[in-house]
Amino acid sequence: MRTMVPEKPKGFAWLVVGAAALWMGLAILLPLVSVFVEAFRQGAAAYFASFQDPDAQAAIKLTLQVALVAVPLNALFGLAAAWLIAKFEFAGKGLLLTLIDLPFSLSPVISGLVWVLVFGANGWFGPLLDQLGVRIIFTYTGILLATILVTFPFVARELIPLMQAQGTDEETAAVTLGAGGRDIVWRVTLPNIAWALVYGVLLCNARAMGEFGAVSVVSGHIRGLTDTMPLHVEALYNDYNFVAAFAVASLLAGLALVTLAVKTLLEWRFSSELASGARR
Amino acid sequence: MALTLSLPRLREPSVLPGFWPALGFTVAYLSLIVLIPLAALIARPWEHGLADFWRTVTDSRVLAALRLSFGAAFIASLVNLVMGLITAWALVRYDFPGRRLLDAMVDVPFALPTAVAGIALATLYAPNGWIGALLAPLGVKVAYTPLGVLVALIAVGLPFIVRSVQPVLQDLDAEIEEAALTLGAGRWRRIRTVVLPAVAPALVTGFSLAFARAVGEYGSVIFIAGNMPLRSEIAPLLIVIKLSQFDYAGAAAVGLAMLVLSFAALLVINIGQALLLRRGR
Amino acid sequence: MSGVSQASSHPARAAEDGGRAQGLAVKDVAKRFGRFPALKGVSISAEPGEFLALLGPSGSGKTTLLRIIAGLETPDAGTVFLQSEDFLAQTPRERRVGMVFQSYALFRHMTVAKNIAFGLEVLPRAQRPRKAEIKARVKQLLALIQLEDLGGRYPRQLSGGQQQRVALARALAIEPRVLLLDEPFGALDAKVRKELRYWLRRIHDETGVTTIFVTHDQEEAMDLADRVAVLKEGRIEQVGAPEALHEHPASAFVFDFLGESNRLPCHLSGDLAAFDGFSAPAVVAPGASGNTTAWFRPHETELSGEGPGLGVTVTGVHNQGGLVRVDLSAADGSTFEVDLPRVSRPTGLGVGAQLKLRPRRVFVFADAPVP
Numbered sequence: 001m002r003t004m005v006p007e008k009p010k011g012f013a014w015l016v017v018g019a020a021a022l023w024m025g026l027a028i029l030l031p032l033v034s035v036f037v038e039a040f041r042q043g044a045a046a047y048f049a050s051f052q053d054p055d056a057q058a059a060i061k062l063t064l065q066v067a068l069v070a071v072p073l074n075a076l077f078g079l080a081a082a083w084l085i086a087k088f089e090f091a092g093k094g095l096l097l098t099l100i101d102l103p104f105s106l107s108p109v110i111s112g113l114v115w116v117l118v119f120g121a122n123g124w125f126g127p128l129l130d131q132l133g134v135r136i137i138f139t140y141t142g143i144l145l146a147t148i149l150v151t152f153p154f155v156a157r158e159l160i161p162l163m164q165a166q167g168t169d170e171e172t173a174a175v176t177l178g179a180g181g182r183d184i185v186w187r188v189t190l191p192n193i194a195w196a197l198v199y200g201v202l203l204c205n206a207r208a209m210g211e212f213g214a215v216s217v218v219s220g221h222i223r224g225l226t227d228t229m230p231l232h233v234e235a236l237y238n239d240y241n242f243v244a245a246f247a248v249a250s251l252l253a254g255l256a257l258v259t260l261a262v263k264t265l266l267e268w269r270f271s272s273e274l275a276s277g278a279r280r
Numbered sequence: 281m282a283l284t285l286s287l288p289r290l291r292e293p294s295v296l297p298g299f300w301p302a303l304g305f306t307v308a309y310l311s312l313i314v315l316i317p318l319a320a321l322i323a324r325p326w327e328h329g330l331a332d333f334w335r336t337v338t339d340s341r342v343l344a345a346l347r348l349s350f351g352a353a354f355i356a357s358l359v360n361l362v363m364g365l366i367t368a369w370a371l372v373r374y375d376f377p378g379r380r381l382l383d384a385m386v387d388v389p390f391a392l393p394t395a396v397a398g399i400a401l402a403t404l405y406a407p408n409g410w411i412g413a414l415l416a417p418l419g420v421k422v423a424y425t426p427l428g429v430l431v432a433l434i435a436v437g438l439p440f441i442v443r444s445v446q447p448v449l450q451d452l453d454a455e456i457e458e459a460a461l462t463l464g465a466g467r468w469r470r471i472r473t474v475v476l477p478a479v480a481p482a483l484v485t486g487f488s489l490a491f492a493r494a495v496g497e498y499g500s501v502i503f504i505a506g507n508m509p510l511r512s513e514i515a516p517l518l519i520v521i522k523l524s525q526f527d528y529a530g531a532a533a534v535g536l537a538m539l540v541l542s543f544a545a546l547l548v549i550n551i552g553q554a555l556l557l558r559r560g561r
Numbered sequence: 562m563s564g565v566s567q568a569s570s571h572p573a574r575a576a577e578d579g580g581r582a583q584g585l586a587v588k589d590v591a592k593r594f595g596r597f598p599a600l601k602g603v604s605i606s607a608e609p610g611e612f613l614a615l616l617g618p619s620g621s622g623k624t625t626l627l628r629i630i631a632g633l634e635t636p637d638a639g640t641v642f643l644q645s646e647d648f649l650a651q652t653p654r655e656r657r658v659g660m661v662f663q664s665y666a667l668f669r670h671m672t673v674a675k676n677i678a679f680g681l682e683v684l685p686r687a688q689r690p691r692k693a694e695i696k697a698r699v700k701q702l703l704a705l706i707q708l709e710d711l712g713g714r715y716p717r718q719l720s721g722g723q724q725q726r727v728a729l730a731r732a733l734a735i736e737p738r739v740l741l742l743d744e745p746f747g748a749l750d751a752k753v754r755k756e757l758r759y760w761l762r763r764i765h766d767e768t769g770v771t772t773i774f775v776t777h778d779q780e781e782a783m784d785l786a787d788r789v790a791v792l793k794e795g796r797i798e799q800v801g802a803p804e805a806l807h808e809h810p811a812s813a814f815v816f817d818f819l820g821e822s823n824r825l826p827c828h829l830s831g832d833l834a835a836f837d838g839f840s841a842p843a844v845v846a847p848g849a850s851g852n853t854t855a856w857f858r859p860h861e862t863e864l865s866g867e868g869p870g871l872g873v874t875v876t877g878v879h880n881q882g883g884l885v886r887v888d889l890s891a892a893d894g895s896t897f898e899v900d901l902p903r904v905s906r907p908t909g910l911g912v913g914a915q916l917k918l919r920p921r922r923v924f925v926f927a928d929a930p931v932p
Contacts, residue, residue: 006372006373006374006375006379007373007374007375008374008375008376009370009374009375013373013374016366016369016370016373016374017376019363019370020363020366020367020370020382021370021378021382023363023366023367023438024367024382024385024386024438026411027389027434027435027438028385028386028388028389028435028438029385030404030410030411031392031397031400031404031435032388032392032400034400034403034404034410035396035399038400038403073309076305077305077310080301080305080306081306083298084303084306087294088292088296088299088302089291089292089294090290090291090292090303091290091291096306096310099310099314099315100310102314102318103314104492105492105496105542105543105546106496106539107497107498107515107516107535107538108394108496108498108499108516109496109498109516109517109519109520109535110321110496110516110519110535110538110539113321113519113523113531113535114318114321114535115317116523116528116531117317117320117321117324117528117531117532118316118317120523121526122526123528145313148313149313149314152313152314168294168296169662169664169666170667170668170669171296172295172296172633172662172666173662173666173667173668173731174668174679174683175296175632175633175653175654176632176633176653176659176660176732177679177680177731177732177734178653178657178680178683178684178735179654179679179680179683180297180683181297181298183683184296184297185298187668187679187683188668191670191671192669192670203390203391206391209393210391210392210393210394210395210396211393212393212395212398212498212499213496213498213499213516216498216499216520217519217520217523230393230394230395230396230499231395233395233396233399234395234399234503237399237503242403245399246399249393249396249400252392252393252395252396253392253393253396256388256391256392256393256396257388260384260387260391261384263387263391264384293635295632295633295653
């Protein structure tokens with residue numbers, strides 16, 4: 001089978017290319033450009049002044065603190081789940097795969113809602129936790145839990161197909177050569193999936209830092225305390241403080257662009273070491 | 281050892297280490313993060329009785345919100361079906377300047393935080409925005425109307441279709457198409473009889489991914505929607521409103537209704553896809 | 562090259578192993594996968610330094626047996642001993658067997674040198690050789706597999722045959738007490754297969770390690786091994802030296818599996834097989850008698866224009882180097898193959914010719930299925 005080689009467009013083809021470019025320009029490029037234009041509408045000084053605001057700095061700090069815990073936890077989970085699913089045969093594997101994918105089909109708002117149902121003031125464990133003096137909803141912990149749920153499948157989804165394709169041959173060979181568990185994981189398995197892990201962590205991190213709906217439900221919107229960057233964008237926007245809103249938004253957009261650039265680079269450079277077709 | 285011997289069907293023996301720790305951690309983490317919270321979503325809508333649940337989900341405001349979320353998601357995904365196919369086609373078949381950049385750009389909606397997309401779209405389509413100002417003289421209002429919801433959902437759904445169809449188009453056997461060409465088939469006939477049947481399953485997959493995402497979309501919609509009850513209020517927003525009134529059962533009821541409806545819709549789409557596949561390409 | 566021989570570099574180990582005497586004994590081993598019985602009670606032993614082939618069609622259980630010896634599968638019943646050590650009580654790591662996988666299973670992100678060194682680098686600290694020693698040993702092994710200059714390459718940069726050799730060097734690096742090879746040449750093309758075959762035998766003779774290899778290719782097994790065990794449906798049909806297997810096959814299955822064969826009904830009296838109007842000397846397996854089937858090889862068959870013999874019609878003539886392969890069919894529809902040296906090719910041999918077929922020698926078995 002021969003795959004398609006792109007040809008130089010002519011005639012009708014330009015119509016197709018033009019339609020695609022116009023569409024992408026309208027739906028993707030224009031909103032992206034407008035973020036930066038709006039952010040600099042009153043000049044660079046006003047733009048940078050937006051980050052002097054202690055609330056903005058607190059939001060940036062909180063976002064980093066959440067991602068710093070949520071991403072490694074989900075990466076650890078992704079590794080354990082992928083090791084389990086790709087290297088062993090056991091009953092219930094299909095069900096496990098379905099459950100791992102489940103958070104992808106949840107509305108972000110539902111991913112926040114469920115935590116309120118469990119830990120909120122009227123939640124299952126709310127009253128009990130209240131007596132113990134522990135608060136989860138409207139605190140860092142709640143934001144963390146919502147973020148973890150939303151970004152739950154990212155690393156696992158990246159690793160599972162790759163490790164399944166790689167099979168167990170190399171690990172089995174390592175066993176016959178006398179390697180123990182630690183040597184197998186560190187010397188054989190991890191180097192084989194390193195780039196896919198980076199890729200998954202990258203996407204997981206982008207989503208963790210940019211999550212809005214789920215976090216919005218559990219945050220309580222206390223400025224300087226429980227507002228993450230996306231929530232701070234909303235608060236500023238609702239205050240008609242557009243320059244500051246777009247300034248913070250431009251940081252998030254920049255993060256997205258850097259993520260995409262690195263992702264594209266990884267896809268070019270290491271396409272054979274990433275799970276093929278599992279782009280998301 | 282005794283356990284593995286007594287339960288031979290549950291687990292194939294393996295010389296690789298770490299099965300039990302990996303299983304333990306995976307199941308514990310999954311339960312804590314996904315299963316227990318979801319159990320609450322399934323259990324809690326009923327705490328004031330079945331009648332109360334029914335009253336909540338058939339309330340006219342809830343029904344209007346569900347209709348808007350699902351209807352706009354469906355239409356947006358249909359629009360993206362066409363435009364996504366055209367975009368994928370252009371990216372795979374033609375070598376034009378900026379192709380690689382355009383290709384990389386497709387993923388932007390995956391990575392761009394929804395709140396950022398939301399305020400950008402709201403500003404663009406506001407009556408004094410870049411696009412809104414162009415449309416205003418024509419009497420078209422986008423921001424703060426259901427049309428605004430549609431625009432936002434189109435913007436988030438595009439990559440799903442493109443990324444589903446792209447690999448299939450890439451692998452489409454060039455010779456089949458060339459054979460059709462040498463047999464004298466015209467362009468439209470070629471597309472209809474050769475290309476479309478081949479990409480149809482991928483189109484359906486992309487459609488269902490885009491649809492599922494659009495139904496639950498929140499951040500990119502609420503800024504542009506105007507959020508008027510019965511008119512431009514989406515279902516996820518209603519959940520937020522009910523929560524702010526401490527109506528947990530009501531919020532859970534709307535959430536469960538959304539989940540059940542979207543699984544039902546995906547089931548119908550999947551059955552359709554299976555029929556499509558069985559008819560042969 | 563002699564520097565790679567087993568005993569020299571680790572005297573302590575050699576002593577602990579009792580020199581090179583490392584007989585392997587497999588007894589009554591059975592294994593089933595779900596409802597499928599892969600091995601139904603197999604016993605076989607390998608002498609120290611022996612080169613043993615496990616030969617059989619796919620599904621005969623040969624790979625399962627190999628994996629049980631390696632410790633990658635656990636048998637349901639039976640014992641595996643190396644000398645006086647109970648192998649089944651040991652982990653794969655403790656057994657110290659070298660295994661070469663059909664897919665090679667080289668570590669794709671490690672260089673050739675790193676691949677070979679792996680088994681030494683994962684040894685517990687107390688037993689691990691020093692860095693310089695490991696390096697020297699890798700160098701020796703690279704020389705042994707004649708890839709001295711390719712230590713820095715990655716597996717994907719090597720040809721199939723080169724990868725195969727690296728896999729073998731990696732297995733030899735741990736100074737295995739038994740070397741196991743699973744279809745070692747399965748993924749290679751015919752020419753490379755043959756080259757590597759003799760090379761493998763030479764390596765075995767140099768290192769003296771007890772070697773067991775699995776193959777479905779009878780020519781490979783007969784060419785290479787000291788002894789061949791023929792497996793069928795989870796049982797051993799026959800074990801013996803290649804010559805013995807050829808001259809005294811124990812069953813029709815073994816005879817058929819070891820080469821192309823013809824079949825003809827006969828009546829056995831003593832060591833003579835009687836056919837319709839002619840007869841041939843028979844090698845008679847115990848238990849065979851009366852009306853039975855005679856089996857014979859294409860190259861032990863004569864064709865002539867007249868005289869006694871079975872009337873056959875030529876349906877095809879193929880020139881194969883020094884031989885001529887003739888396809889024939891009898892009046893009842895049964896078919897035969899005959900190999901004739903080119904020089905003794907009878908005149909008038911062409912498709913449609915009517916000839917007489919006569920086996921020079923036949924084999925008769927107790928289990929012969931009627932054709």
